[in-house]
Amino acid sequence: MQVTRATFDEVMIPNYAPAAIVPVKGQGSRVWDQEGREYIDFAGGIAVNCLGHCHPAIVDAVKSQADTLWHVSNIWTNEPALRLAKKLTEKTFAEKVYFCNSGAEANEAALKLARRWALDEHGADKNQIIAFNQGFHGRTFFTVTVGGQAAYSDGFGPKPGAIDHVDFNDLAALEAIMSDKTCAVVVEPIQGEGGVTPATKAFLSGVRALCDKHNALLVFDEVQTGAGRTGALYAYEHYGVTPDILTSAKGLGGGIPIGAMLTTTEVGKHLAFGTHGSTYGGNPLACAVAEAAFDVISTEPVLAGVAKREQVIRDALAKINDEFGIFTEVRGKGLLLGMELTPDYHGKARDFIAAAVEQGLMILVAGANVLRFAPALVISDEELQLGLDRFAKAVASVVNANNAQKED
Numbered sequence: 194m195q196v197t198r199a200t201f202d203e204v205m206i207p208n209y210a211p212a213a214i215v216p217v218k219g220q221g222s223r224v225w226d227q228e229g230r231e232y233i234d235f236a237g238g239i240a241v242n243c244l245g246h247c248h249p250a251i252v253d254a255v256k257s258q259a260d261t262l263w264h265v266s267n268i269w270t271n272e273p274a275l276r277l278a279k280k281l282t283e284k285t286f287a288e289k290v291y292f293c294n295s296g297a298e299a300n301e302a303a304l305k306l307a308r309r310w311a312l313d314e315h316g317a318d319k320n321q322i323i324a325f326n327q328g329f330h331g332r333t334f335f336t337v338t339v340g341g342q343a344a345y346s347d348g349f350g351p352k353p354g355a356i357d358h359v360d361f362n363d364l365a366a367l368e369a370i371m372s373d374k375t376c377a378v379v380v381e382p383i384q385g386e387g388g389v390t391p392a393t394k395a396f397l398s399g400v401r402a403l404c405d406k407h408n409a410l411l412v413f414d415e416v417q418t419g420a421g422r423t424g425a426l427y428a429y430e431h432y433g434v435t436p437d438i439l440t441s442a443k444g445l446g447g448g449i450p451i452g453a454m455l456t457t458t459e460v461g462k463h464l465a466f467g468t469h470g471s472t473y474g475g476n477p478l479a480c481a482v483a484e485a486a487f488d489v490i491s492t493e494p495v496l497a498g499v500a501k502r503e504q505v506i507r508d509a510l511a512k513i514n515d516e517f518g519i520f521t522e523v524r525g526k527g528l529l530l531g532m533e534l535t536p537d538y539h540g541k542a543r544d545f546i547a548a549a550v551e552q553g554l555m556i557l558v559a560g561a562n563v564l565r566f567a568p569a570l571v572i573s574d575e576e577l578q579l580g581l582d583r584f585a586k587a588v589a590s591v592v593n594a595n596n597a598q599k600e601d
């Protein structure tokens with residue numbers, strides 16, 4: 194059966210607007226489309242393919258687990274889930290793990306746990322959840338409401354209640370709205386979708402202190418920043434601030450759907466038998482693949498390699514910016530980098546995606562004014578250099594088109 198990009202408009206619900214090309218094959222940090230054109234992948238899904246495409250460790254795990262056991266339901270436990278949970282608890286603050294299938298589900302579990310913990314421990318009045326403007330926590334109705342972007346949360350009727358927002362990195366605003374009725378504060382250490390904006394150290398330690406003062410749980414949404422993306426296994430390590438609950442997905446499965454909520458024994462016990470669950474959550478196939486990914490990501494050479502690659506990218510971006518002057522700032526950490534465009538290019542971030550595709554490069558945006566790179570943590574020097582060369586050409590083409598338009 195012949196299918197093309199046009200088939201999308203014919204049979205798919207229009208909630209996405211995919212690019213004109215259809216990728217059909219990937220290897221390392223290279224992708225090929227239906228026409229056989231090659232692209233360097235600086236998108237990595239959206240910060241998902243932490244080991245690139247078809248990494249041998251992941252391929253082996255998929256194949257061997259597929260030959261062994263795929264699914265048994267949570268009426269039984271299974272070895273891959275238990276091994277993955279052991280490894281996650283050994284290498285993080287957490288003592289207990291809950292598995293699900295996506296970032297939104299991990300956050301949904303975290304929010305329900307926080308509410309249940311507060312109800313059990315402090316009574317029904319302690320139900321306020323505070324999150325931050327421009328935050329993103331997933332697309333279920335609860336998580337989209339906690340996320341701080343009206344474009345995603347409005348237009349679906351009455352929302353879940355007792356959710357408030359303040360500006361990110363504004364500790365005074367948080368302090369003003371917090372009280373003993375606050376049950377949880379939910380924050381991304383680096384806001385990903387909202388523009389690749391890192392929290393300051395002072396902010397996150399201040400949030401921790403306010404949570405301690407008011408007996409509220411601190412939830413770090415590390416769906417995008419986790420699994421080695423910033424050069425630490427989880428970004429909280431850079432900040433020296435430990436949350437009560439941490440959510441992980443995206444890179445965790447190296448491209449296979451899996452999510453996890455990590456917490457302490459004391460907090461986790463409130464999600465008691467029967468309070469929450471998921472049919473596919475913690476299935477052996479996803480967990481075996483995530484375990485294989487974790488075994489690679491959690492090694493020192495891979496984590497240290499993230500900072501080295503970050504420097505190569507930052508040096509190349511500085512050169513590009515010397516020539517074209519299109520970025521006001523390059524921010525982020527490790528291999529989650531955002532380039533804020535100058536006012537001249539505000540609203541035009543997506544033009545750069547199209548120009549990059551023309552040059553054989555996949556990149557991301559984070560809002561209308563920020564370009565985003567989230568390549569594989571193990572991208573080769575050669576692929577990285579080639580991608581940066583193509584990016585320079587894409588920038589040149591957008592700048593030339595923009596200048597030509599101005600002269601008209």
Ligand SMILES: *Cc1c(COP(=O)(O)O)cnc(C)c1O
Pocket residue numbers: 294295296297298300329330331332381385386414415416417418442443
């Ligand atoms: C992508 C993302 C989510 C949602 O994850 P899904 O797997 O799409 O449900 C939640 N939080 C953050 C920070 C994300 O970047």
